[in-house]
Amino acid sequence: MNVEEVIKTTRKIPLESRTLIHMTLVHHKVNEILANALKPFEISLQQFNVLRILRGQKGLPANLSTLNERMVTKMSNTTRLVDKLIAKGYVERTICEANRRKVEITLTDNGRTALSEMDIAVANAEKMAVQRFSKKELEELNTLLDKF
Secondary structure (H helix, E strand, O other): OOHHHHOOOOOOOOHHHHHHHHHHHHHHHHHHHHHHHHHHHOOOHHHHHHHHHHHHOOOOOEOHHHHHHHOOOOOOOHHHHHHHHHHHOOEEEEEOOOOOOOEEEEEOHHHHHHHHHHHHHHHHHHHHHOOOOOHHHHHHHHHHHOOO
8 A cells, every 4th residue: 555645645755654644544444344344244343342352251241341441442432332232132231239330241142153253254354454464574563563
């Protein structure tokens, strides 16, 4: 992807700006690829992230603050995401018996099954997104990105 072509400029962009613009363009492209992979499931990337976090709980419930802490994209609308997943039957929300002020969220069997199907679609999309890179290049890219 050529930054200057994408943003339709002929002027020289300072290296720092060009790098950050490039990263932003790549970020949006990757999000587009992953969102398209999830489109058949009628689920957003953020909802997918919530489902994966809940699966990582290994059957233990999570609360909204746990979900928010672990989200790849931090957002304030976690409650709305959970509500949409409840409507789809992928998660359930219960009141903690030990502390009635605490809301617990768990993955349903239906959610676990759907997530397994989504995993396949996302894995294929991820492979497609990085198909032009060798394993060594991906490792080098990760090393560079770790500097952030």
